[in-house]
Amino acid sequence: MRGLTIGRPPGEARRSVQAASTAVAVFVALGVSLSGCGAGGTGARDEGPAHADAVGGAAAVSSSSPTASPSRGPDRVDAVRLVKDDPEVSAEVKRELKPCVGDQYAVDVSYGQLTGGSAEDVLVNVLTCGDAVGVGTYVYREEGDAYQNVFKAEEPPVYAEIDRGDLVVTKQVYEKDDPVSGPSSDNVITYRWAAGRFTEEYRTHNDYSNAVGAAPTEVPEPEPDS
Template sequence: MRGLTGAGPERARGSSQAVIAVGAALAAIALFVAACGTGGTGTRDEGPAHASAVAGAVASPTPSPSHTYRRVDAVSLIKQDPEVSTTVKRGLKPCSGDDYPVDVTYGDLTHGSVNDVLVNVMTCGDYVGVGTYVYRDVGGSYKNVFKAEDSPVVAEIDGTELTVTKQVYDSDDAVSNPSRETVIKYGWKAGRFTELNSHDTYYSQAGGDAAAAPDN
């Protein structure tokens, strides 16, 4: 540009140095202000920022407890559990080789430091649920804190809640045609599972559509 080159090399060099010095000073001030605003730590050391921190609120310095995953031998857990009925234990045999009809799910149901274990026990072939159990870590060993053995029954972890589904038969119902399905949701409160809500779905014996009953 003609306006700058006409000033001569010494004057241009002096102007550039002044601009650089001012820019460096402003950058240092900006970094100092940012460090004061964040407490000097930047992102939280204990994990991802919560929604309150993102919105600008002051987050609690106490980290939330981390949940530890510890894999278990579900078959041994069931067979050694005195809370499991003799009928379920007797029927728990491998379908082929070492393949036992059990489903195992790990998750946070009781808000402990170690993930809880949900075990569904089924029959071979048709995989009908005969029992569902939740185990909680207590002092390094697992304790049975929930069971349902009114077959057919199956459970799943829904967030931090336990959802149990049961097929209900009337006295004259065929095995393939239950009268209704009951779904019960449980939450962990005061050291035990408490029923939160439930609903029933009634099946038409004539093959029509099922009718859902309102939640309790």
């Protein structure tokens, strides 16, 4: 259910969010995913999602100006611990953050430059185990020996990714009777870091076609001439 793909045209590119989510749900059921039973994202990334093992701590949000120096390579973090220890994360999301298969969590982690800091930022997507619906998206900025929560979105279904230095958040929209695998549309929002915070740059709304997979309409055969 990963979403998510700002700045790309509607159509099949927008369908990638939905397709990736369905694929991950299958991985969860089979328990064969090596990086957790979470779904994979779509679109361009500075670095793809990866479940990391190193420990990182959560701290209060802070604002600091981006630096001009190149960012160093990411230190892998324990994303599960990062989210669980973060007071900015809601109790509802923390309840969803539980092992799906064995000790595998439905968490996607991406590393990339978002805030202009000296180290790459950490993007965490938390998903449900059963159907891989995104329930929370968070961006952590390294400050000293701790990570600061500088962005959160907790209106499911939601999924985010890093696209050429921008934070791209996709929120799928379901109409009544839509299956989990078939939302009717989505809103894609691009955020950019400025003056110590993320600000919305632009958004797009994409309506999905309901013609795919629809049963063909039967055309009655003409009656023979008498």
